[in-house]
Structures are given as C-alpha cells and as structure tokens.
Amino acid sequence: MAPELGEFALVLALALAALQAIAGLAGPWRGGEKLMALARPAAWTQLLAVAVAFGCLTYSFVTTDLTVRYVAENANAAMPLLYKFTGVWGAHAGSLLLWILILAFWGGAVALFSRRLPRVFALRVIGVMGLVSLGFIAFSLFLSDPFIRALPPPPSGADLNPILQDPLLALHPPMLYMGYVGFSVAFAFAIAAMIGGRMDAAWARWTRPWTLAAWLFLTLGITAGSFWSYYELGWGGWWFWDPVENASFMPWLVGTALIHSLVVTEKRGAFKGWTALLAIFAFSLSLLGTFLVRSGVLVSVHAFAIDPRRGIYVLALLAVAIGGGLALYAWRARRLAATGGGFGLLSRETMIVVNNVLLVVACAAVLLGTLYPLFYGVLTGGRLSVGPPYFNKVFIPLMVAMFVFIGLAPSVRWRRGNWRELGRRLLWPFVIALVLAIIVGAVTWNGGSMVLVAGVALALWIMVSALAELARRIIQAPAGRRLRLSRAAWGMTFAHFGAGVAVLGIVVSSLLSSYLNTSLTPGQSAEVGGYRFVFADARRITGPNYRGEQGVFHVFEDGQRVAVLRPESRVYLQGMPTSESSISWKPTHDIYVAMGQAVGEHAWSFRLQVRPFVRFIWFGGILMAFGGVLALADPRYRRRKTGGGGP
Amino acid sequence: MTPRRQRTLVVIGILVGAGIGTAVALTAFSGNLLYYYTPTQALSKNLGPKDVFRLGGLVEKGTVERKAGSLTIRFIVTDNRNSIPVVFTGILPNLFRAGQGVIVNGHMSNRGVFVANQVLAKHDSDYMPLKLYNKENGTRYTEPGQMNRGAGYGGP
Numbered sequence: 001m002a003p004e005l006g007e008f009a010l011v012l013a014l015a016l017a018a019l020q021a022i023a024g025l026a027g028p029w030r031g032g033e034k035l036m037a038l039a040r041p042a043a044w045t046q047l048l049a050v051a052v053a054f055g056c057l058t059y060s061f062v063t064t065d066l067t068v069r070y071v072a073e074n075a076n077a078a079m080p081l082l083y084k085f086t087g088v089w090g091a092h093a094g095s096l097l098l099w100i101l102i103l104a105f106w107g108g109a110v111a112l113f114s115r116r117l118p119r120v121f122a123l124r125v126i127g128v129m130g131l132v133s134l135g136f137i138a139f140s141l142f143l144s145d146p147f148i149r150a151l152p153p154p155p156s157g158a159d160l161n162p163i164l165q166d167p168l169l170a171l172h173p174p175m176l177y178m179g180y181v182g183f184s185v186a187f188a189f190a191i192a193a194m195i196g197g198r199m200d201a202a203w204a205r206w207t208r209p210w211t212l213a214a215w216l217f218l219t220l221g222i223t224a225g226s227f228w229s230y231y232e233l234g235w236g237g238w239w240f241w242d243p244v245e246n247a248s249f250m251p252w253l254v255g256t257a258l259i260h261s262l263v264v265t266e267k268r269g270a271f272k273g274w275t276a277l278l279a280i281f282a283f284s285l286s287l288l289g290t291f292l293v294r295s296g297v298l299v300s301v302h303a304f305a306i307d308p309r310r311g312i313y314v315l316a317l318l319a320v321a322i323g324g325g326l327a328l329y330a331w332r333a334r335r336l337a338a339t340g341g342g343f344g345l346l347s348r349e350t351m352i353v354v355n356n357v358l359l360v361v362a363c364a365a366v367l368l369g370t371l372y373p374l375f376y377g378v379l380t381g382g383r384l385s386v387g388p389p390y391f392n393k394v395f396i397p398l399m400v401a402m403f404v405f406i407g408l409a410p411s412v413r414w415r416r417g418n419w420r421e422l423g424r425r426l427l428w429p430f431v432i433a434l435v436l437a438i439i440v441g442a443v444t445w446n447g448g449s450m451v452l453v454a455g456v457a458l459a460l461w462i463m464v465s466a467l468a469e470l471a472r473r474i475i476q477a478p479a480g481r482r483l484r485l486s487r488a489a490w491g492m493t494f495a496h497f498g499a500g501v502a503v504l505g506i507v508v509s510s511l512l513s514s515y516l517n518t519s520l521t522p523g524q525s526a527e528v529g530g531y532r533f534v535f536a537d538a539r540r541i542t543g544p545n546y547r548g549e550q551g552v553f554h555v556f557e558d559g560q561r562v563a564v565l566r567p568e569s570r571v572y573l574q575g576m577p578t579s580e581s582s583i584s585w586k587p588t589h590d591i592y593v594a595m596g597q598a599v600g601e602h603a604w605s606f607r608l609q610v611r612p613f614v615r616f617i618w619f620g621g622i623l624m625a626f627g628g629v630l631a632l633a634d635p636r637y638r639r640r641k642t643g644g645g646g647p
Numbered sequence: 648m649t650p651r652r653q654r655t656l657v658v659i660g661i662l663v664g665a666g667i668g669t670a671v672a673l674t675a676f677s678g679n680l681l682y683y684y685t686p687t688q689a690l691s692k693n694l695g696p697k698d699v700f701r702l703g704g705l706v707e708k709g710t711v712e713r714k715a716g717s718l719t720i721r722f723i724v725t726d727n728r729n730s731i732p733v734v735f736t737g738i739l740p741n742l743f744r745a746g747q748g749v750i751v752n753g754h755m756s757n758r759g760v761f762v763a764n765q766v767l768a769k770h771d772s773d774y775m776p777l778k779l780y781n782k783e784n785g786t787r788y789t790e791p792g793q794m795n796r797g798a799g800y801g802g803p
Contacts, residue, residue, distance in 0.1 A: 235738075345656055357661050361668040368672065372680075383683035385701065386676070393675035398668060517738050519718050569741075577741035596738040600715030605738045 003068050003147040006056030010097075010141055013049035013104070016042050017133035020107070024127020028120040036119075039126045040111040046133060047108035054088075054101045057146055061088050066157050069150035070094060076157040076573065078545040079165070086170045087160040092294060092310075093146035095173060099290075100136050102174070102181045107133060110185055110210070117206055124192035125185075132184050135317050143310050159545060162572040166232050172224040176248055179218025180286040183251060185210040186258065187283035190276045191325060194332040199276065204266035207279070209637045211262060215255045216628030222248055223621030231581050235594045236515065236609050238617060241391040246370045247289030253363040254282045257356045264352050268414065270343070272336045273329070274356070280325035285363070287318045292370070346417035351409035358402045365394040403458050403503060406496055407465035411472075429468040433460035444512065455507030462500030466493050491631025495624045502620025508613035515609040519599045529610030531591060532556040538604065546570040546578075551595050551604060555584065562586075567595035569604065590614055681752065686729040694755050702731060702761055703750045711745050724749060724761070731755075735763040742768035 020042035027036035057070075061084045066072045074091050075084060089095040107129040114122035140146070189207040193199040225248070230238040239245065258278040264271045291314040343349040369386040376384055411425045437457035444452065470493040473485055514529035525534040537552040548570035555563040563584035571577045581594040589612040596605035683701040684692065694700065702724055710723040710732075719736040722745070733751055743749065743766060751763035 350657055353657060353661065354664075357664055358668075361665055365668070365672045368676070372676075385681045385683070387679045387681050390675050390679035393679070394668075394672045397671060517718060519716050521716065579741060597741065597743075599713060599718065603716045605718055607738060 002056040002059045002063075002065070003149060006053040006060075007145070007147040009049045009052040009056065010137060010147070013046050013053065013100075014134065014137045014141060016046035016049060017130050017137055020046055020130030021127050021134055022130075024123045024125070024130055027127075028123050036123055039123050039130075043104075043107045043111035043126055043130065046130070047104040050097075050101050050104040050137075054097055057094060057097060058085065058088050061085070064157060066153035067149050067151060068146075069148050070146040072150060072154050072157045074158065074160050076159045076545060078573065079160060080544055082167065082170065083160055083165045086164075089173050090160045090164045090169075093140070093144040095177075096136070096140050096144055096294070097146055098173065099177050099181060100133065100140060102177045103129075103133050103136060103184060106182055106185050110188070121192055121196055124195055125188045128188035128191045129184065132188070132321075135320070139310075139313055139317070143313055159572055159574050159576075162546070162570070162576050162578045163232060166228060168224055168228045168232075172221060172228055174221075175217050175224055176221030179214050179216075179221050179255075180248070180251060180289065182210065182214025182217055183255060183279075183283040183286050185214065186279040187321070187325070190279035191328060194276060194328045194336075197332055197335045199265075199272045199336050201266050201269050204262050204275065205637065208259070208262050208266060209632050211255065211259050211279075211282075212628050212632045215252070215259055216625040216632070218248070218252050218255060219621055219625040219628065222252060223618050223625070226621070227618045230614070231583060235579070235581065235607055236513075236592050236611060238614070241366075241369070241388045243370050244289075244293055246366050247292045250363050250366055250370075251282050251285040251289065253359045253366070254278055254285055257359040257363075258282050260352050260355050264349055268343070268349065270349065271352075273333050276329060276336065278356075278360075280322070280329065284318060284322045284325070285367075287314065287321055290314050291318055343414070344416040346412060346419060346422070348409065348412050348414045348417070351405060351412050354405050355402070355409065358398050358405070362395060362398045362402075365398070366391065369394075400458065403462055403499070406499060407461045410469045410492060410496070411465070425468070425472065426465060429465040430461065433457050433464045436460050436464075449511065452507065452511045455511070456504065459500050459504035459507060462503060463497050466496040466500065469493070486636075487634040488631045488636075491627045491629070491634070493627070494630055495627030498620045498623025498625075498627060500620070501623055502617050505613045505616025505618075505620060509611050509617065513609060513611045513614070515607060517605065517607050519603050519605045521600075521603045526608055528608045530557065531562070531610060533593065533608050535606070538602070541568065541570075543570070546572045549595070549598075549604070551593070551606070553582070553593050555591055563591055565591065565593045567593045567606070569595045569597065585615070588612055683750070685726040686724060686731045687726055689731060689755070689761075690729050696754050696756060699752070699754050701750050701752050702733070702763075703748070704730075706743070706745050706747055706749050708745045724751065731761050732759070733761045733763050735766050737764075737766070739766055740768040744768070 020039055023035050023037075023039035023042055026032075027039060059065075060068045060071050061075050062081070064071065064075050064077045064079075064084065070091070070093050074094070075087050079087065083090075087094075089098040107126065110129055111126050114125060117125075186207055189203070189210065190199075193203050225245070226238045229240070230236060258275065261271050261275045261278055265275045291311060294310050294314055369390050373383070373385055376382060407429065408422070408426065411422055413421075434457055437453050437460055440456045441450075441453035470485075470489065473489055477485060516526055516528045518526050520526065520535040522535055522537055525532055527533075532555070534554045534556065535551060536554050539550050539552070541548055541550045548568050550566050550568045553563075553565040553567070554561055555565060565582040565584060567582040568580040569577065570580060577597070579594050579596060581592060583593075584591040589610055592607075592609040592611060594607045594609075596607070599605050681699065681701050683703055686702065686704050689700070689702055704724040704726045707723040707725045707730060711720065712722070713720045718738070719734065720739065721732065721734050723730045723732050725731075733753075735751065735753075747768065750767040751761060752765040752767075753761055753763040756762050
C-alpha cells in the first residue's frame with residue numbers, strides 16, 4: 001500500500017510543481033490575480049506531497065518490504081534500524097527523492113519568507129523554484145522510480161553497500177544536498193531579477209541569507225564527507241580529488257565567490273552582472289555534479305549504477321539551466337549596468353575581485369581535471385585519468401595566494417584604502433604569525449622543513465589577522481556598543497579563522513604524519529611515530545549482517561600503555577569485504593590502525609599511522625560553517641523595510 | 648591616478664593573474680595524465696621504466712603468489728590475448744581476487760615486469776549481488792582507502 005500511496009503523492013507533487021511554475025511565472029505576466037494567489041499554496045502543498053512520498057519510501061525501508069525493487073536492492077531485514085532509515089538515500093532512486101524533498105523544502109521556505117519582498121519578484125522566484133522541482137520530479141517518476149514493485153519478491157533483500165553503513169552517512173548526503181539544492185534559491189533570485197530587469201542593493205540583501213544558508217550546509221556536508229572518508233574509506237586519507245568529491249567542491253568554490261561578491265553588490269551596488277553570473281554558475285555546477293554522479297560517466301567509488309538515459313536527462317536539465325540563464329543574462333545584462341561608482345586600486349572591492357578571480361580560476365582548474373578524461377574518451381576512444389598531483393600543483397599555489405589575501409582584505413577600506421593604514425593594522429599580526437611559525441619550526445626541528453614553517457606561518461597569519469581585525473573593530477566601536485558589533489563581522493571572523501584552522505590541520509598533518517604498511521602475526525609489534533604498536537590478539541567476530549576478524553592492538557609510549565585499538569576486517573552478508581579502522585583521539589594527534597586482508601596463516605596486513613593535527617581540518621570546516629550561521633543571524637536580513645540603496 | 652586608469656590596472660591585474668593560473672594549470676596538466684592500457688596495448692607500445700601508466704585486465708587464476716607474511720605479491724594481468732607479470736608491495740584492496748578485474752598504476756621494469764605502486768580492484772556495480780535484474784552494469788574501482796598517492800593532500 002505504502003509504495004502506491006508514495007507514487008500517487010509524487011505524481012501529485014509533479015502537478016503541483018507545474019502549477020507553482022505557471023502561477024509564479026505566467027501569473028504576473030498575464031496579470032491574473034487568482035492565478036498569482038495560487039503560487040504560494042502550490043509550493044507548500046508540493047512540499048507536503050513530496051514529504052508524504054518520502055515518508056512512504058522510508059516506511060517501506062523500515063518494514064523491509066521486499067516487493068519494492070529499490071528496497072530489495074538496498075535493504076536487508078538483518079540491517080540495524082538506523083541504516084534502514086539512512087538506506088533510503090543509499091542509492092540512486094532514493095537519494096534523488098531526498099534531493100526533491102530538500103528542493104521542495106527550500107521552495108516552501110522561500111514561499112514562507114518572501115512575503116516582505118515586492119510581490120511580482122517573489123512570485124517569479126517561487127515560479128523558478130517550481131520549474132526546477134518540475135524537472136527533478138519528472139526525472140524521478142519517469143527514469144528512476146523508487147516505488148516500482150518486483151513480484152515475486154526475492155527471498156531476502158540485498159544489503160546497503162557496507163561502506164555506507166555508518167552513522168555519519170545519516171548526516172553527509174542530507175547536508176550536501178541542502179547545500180547543492182540551496183543554490184537553486186540564489187539561482188531563482190538571479191533569474192527573477194533578470195526577468196524583471198532590476199537588480200540592486202536590496203536584491204543582494206534578499207539573496208545573501210539564502211546563499212549563506214546553502215553555503216554553510218555545503219561546507220558542513222563536505223566536512224562530514226571528508227571525515228567519513230578519513231575513518232571509513234580512506235585508511236587515513238581525507239581528500240582524494242575523486243570526481244565526486246570535486247563535484248561537491250566546485251559549487252562550494254563558486255558559492256564562496258558568490259557570498260563575497262554579494263557583499264559588494266549589497267554595500268556598493270557594484271558587480272551586479274558578475275554576481276548574477278556566479279549565482280547561475282553555482283547552481284549549474286550543482287547540476288553538473290548531479291550529472292557526474294548519476295550518469296555513471298565517471299569512474300568513482302561514489303558513482304551510482306549506470307543508465308545512459310539518466311545521464312542524458314540531467315545533461316538536458318543542465319543545458320536548460322545554463323543556456324536559459326546565460327541567454328537571459330545576455331538579453332538583460334545592459335540593464336544591470338553598475339551604479340556603484342568607482343573604486344581605487346587599493347580597496348575592499350579590489351580585494352574581493354582578487355578573491356573571486358582566485359576562486360573561479362581554482363574552480364576552472366578542478367573542472368578541467370574532472371572533465372578531461374570524459375572528453376578524451378569521447379574524442380579518442382582511449383582512456384586516461386588525471387592524477388591528484390595535477391590538482392595539488394594547480395590548487396595549492398592558488399590557495400596560497402588566496403590565504404595571503406584573506407588576511408589582508410578585511411582591514412582594507414571600501415572605495416579607497418590607505419597603504420600606510422593597512423601596514424599599521426597588519427604589522428603586528430604579521431610579526432606574531434611569523435614568530436610563532438618559527439617557534440613551531442624549531443620545536444619540530446627533526447621532522448620539520450621550510451615548507452612546514454611557511455605553511456604554519458600562512459595558517460597563523462589567517463587566524464591572527466582575523467582576530468586582530470575583530471579586536472580593532474571592537475575597540476573602535478563607540479563605548480557601550482562594543483560587544484554589539486554586527487553579527488556579519490563576527491561571522492566573517494569565525495569563517496576566516498576557521499579557514500586558518502583548516503589550513504593548519506592540512507599543513508601539519510600532510511607534512512608530519514608517519515605511517516607504516518606492514519604484516520604482523522599476534523605477538524609481533526612495530527614502531528611508528530614514537531609509539532610501539534603491539535599486535536596482541538586476533539579474534540573472530542559476528543555482527544548483525546557481517547562476520548570478520550578483529551585485531552587487538554596495545555599501543556605503548558615510553559613503556560606506558562596509552563591506547564587499545566580494535567580494527568576489524570569484515571565480510572558482509574553478500575560477500576563484500578570492508579575494513580573498519582580504529583582510532584585513538586589524542587589532544588594533538590590521532591593514533592590510527594586499519595586492518596587489511598590475511599597474508600598468511602595468522603598474519604594480516606595493517607596500516608599503522610600517527611597523524612598530528614588532522615582533526616583541525618574538520619574543526620576548521622565546522623568553524624567556517626558556524627561563521628555562516630552567525631552572518632545569517634544578522635538582524636538586517638529581517639528588517640521590515642526594503643529601501644533602494646545600500647546602508 | 649584617475650579612477651579610470653586604476654580600473655584599467657585592476658583589469659590588467661586580473662588578466663595577468665588568470666593567465667598565470669592557466670599556464671600553471673596546463674603545465675601541471677600535461678605532466679600528470681595517466682594513460683590506461685590493456686596488456687596487448689602496453690606490449691605494442693614498447694614502454695620503458697620512465698613511462699608511468701595504468702595497466703588494466705584480469706588477474707589470471709592460479710598466478711597469485713605471496714610469500715607467507717610478506718607484503719610483496721606477484722600475479723599476472725591478462726586480457727586473454729597477452730599477459731604481463733606484476734609485482735606489488737603494499738596493502739591490497741579488499742576486493743582484490745584472482746579472476747577479477749584489476750587496474751595497477753606503475754611502470755615496466757627492464758625485465759618486462761610491471762612494478763605497481765598502486766592496485767585498484769574492480770568491482771561490478773552489480774555488487775548488489777542478488778542480480779535481480781540483469782541490466783548492463785558498469786564497473787567501479789577501489790583500492791585500500793583510495794590511498795597511496797604521490798605528493799599529497801590526504802596521502803601520508
């Protein structure tokens with residue numbers, strides 16, 4: 001019963017999305033008052049219908065209804081309950097439904113919070129959201145229906161891919177999709193403004209909170225994915241330049257550029273056309289990511305099963321979004337001419353131009369590396385891959401430049417900065433960062449290097465200058481208002497400081513980690529990074545849907561036992577082997593053991609690692625997202641009146 | 648300096664920056680492409696120890712040898728027409744198995760043995776093993792934790 005109800009709800013949602021698109025876009029054009037009044041209710045009922053459909057699929061999973069094909073392929077009665085919930089989005093069809101649910105959620109939120117905007121503009125935004133929903137619901141219904149029955153049912157279900165059976169996976173895809181899909185709101189705002197032919201500081205102020213929200217979710221999603229990869233998939237690696245990782249990273253880079261260029265558009269009325277383009281591209285890159293993941297054109301651990309029709313469909317959606325957006329832009333660009341006035345060579349505007357250029361070039365480089373194997377295959381029939389060294393070589397120099405500017409930019413005035421003032425403001429942060437980095441270099445004299453000192457100096461430069469700028473603003477604020485500094489300023493400080501923390505983690509963990517691949521039999525031991533790893537014992541284990549072996553390691557430092565680690569090598573019901581790492585979290589470093597396959601009687605292969613500061617990477621990501629939350633809480637986004645000019 | 652000239656300077660700055668970025672990207676690009684060959688293609692190309700490439704094929708049954716307790720393993724990769732012996736020291740991906748597809752990264756030694764620094768096991772995306780539906784399935788590759796990259800982010 002539930003699958004049929006879900007199917008019906010999804011068909012209903014399709015019709016409601018169509019209504020939402022027509023009411024929102026055609027309503028203002030034909031001037032039908034009754035039609036226009038339908039746009040908001042259509043968005044809400046569409047959300048309700050999609051939620052019912054999603055609930056039905058979840059119900060089929062929780063009850064392990066094997067007559068539903070998608071459930072039979074991805075669930076098993078023996079699976080723990082949590083994974084029956086998260087299994088809903090463990091494969092293509094269900095994760096697409098999650099995507100649609102989140103899209104409908106954003107659509108409903110826009111319908112709710114857009115009442116203070118000019119009516120026609122708000123309706124157009126809702127209409128564009130409806131159009132996007134329409135495209136995706138049709139995709140689900142016609143090309144990847146999760147509710148199809150398969151009779152007779154198989155005797156027992158397959159299993160969710162074991163590497164996806166992890167608590168963090170409850171969090172990772174929803175967060176990522178909140179980000180991906182959230183950029184559809186910025187996209188809809190840009191399209192609606194271009195249809196109306198008016199884009200001003202007020203427009204930027206309306207768009208900023210939505211963009212910030214999408215950005216902070218995407219930041220959290222990428223952080224969670226990287227962390228998951230570290231302990232579950234990566235054997236200690238946390239970023240692989242895998243095509244699917246890149247697919248989530250590219251919208252993040254452009255989205256980051258967008259939240260900065262929106263600041264200029266809001267404060268100075270400048271960069272309007274550019275901001276609109278970034279909004280179009282941020283969402284287009286989200287769609288491109290969807291295409292890469294779901295078409296199966298790229299070889300990746302994350303990729304879903306292959307169906308060429310799906311690829312073509314998403315490609316068509318992508319073409320409509322990019323083509324339509326750019327055509328509209330070409331047609332309307334002249335109306336968006338800058339009114340913001342000029343700015344000097346040294347000015348905040350210039351700094352944000354630098355930020356945008358670096359981020360967009362970085363994104364283009366990642367795009368080239370990600371898509372080149374595709375083009376090569378199509379053009380020559382041969383096969384190749386672009387290795388991580390390419391990405392590192394291009395990305396790291398660009399980011400180094402970026403990090404230098406992160407420290408500078410907030411201290412430069414709008415319009416016309418002053419070199420001397422800038423020097424005065426940043427001299428101390430610079431000196432402090434340098435001295436601390438040299439101290440770090442001296443402490444790690446054995447394993448360290450000039451690269452380490454430079455990297456640490458860069459990370460500290462970002463952190464210290466962010467704090468110094470905040471301190472300066474607090475001191476210079478009128479007495480009594482000192483702690484009521486705008487939340488946007490606090491948000492920026494947290495986000496930039498978080499970037500510094502992440503850079504520190506990346507630099508130190510990449511340069512100072514030690515690891516050893518080795519084979520051990522019980523009783524043997526190995527020395528890594530100042531610790532003695534003793535392989536004490538191996539025992540057989542049986543879980544709800546797997547069997548395997550567990551190694552027991554005692555880790556000693558100077559003869560003292562500091563940790564007991566229990567890595568596992570599992571074989572799941574359907575025969576897929578996995579490795580479960582075991583990690584001891586020390587304040588400054590992780591002790592990490594992963595267990596590989598047996599290499600002889602009572603002998604297994606292991607990877608033993610000591611990774612200093614590695615958790616700073618994800619902690620930095622969380623700080624950045626928290627900065628986004630603070631900026632989002634700025635009261636000026638809730639102000640009633642929406643005047644024409646900037647503040 | 649007039650605002651106009653300043654803006655021209657900004658534009659020139661952007662162009663120079665973007666140009667340098669592109670140049671760096673393209674240089675790094677040409678040096679880091681890994682071509683994929685089957686044993687037949689690889690043998691026809693007369694590749695030397697300096698040519699790093701990916702070799703793909705099946706792990707021939709009965710050829711996997713390991714000295715007990717050692718991380719060094721030898722096996723033969725075949726495309727059913729030609730075969731190349733491979734040697735690898737390290738942790739194999741969980742899905743590595745005789746008779747299965749495999750991709751190895753590395754180079755040919757002077758003695759005609761492929762020295763691998765990375766092994767990726769191929770697994771069918773019909774890993775949904777019930778094979779309820781006999782669709783055409785694509786293939787995916789994994790290695791232990793996708794690790795072992797050269798200069799690296801992420802890699803130790």
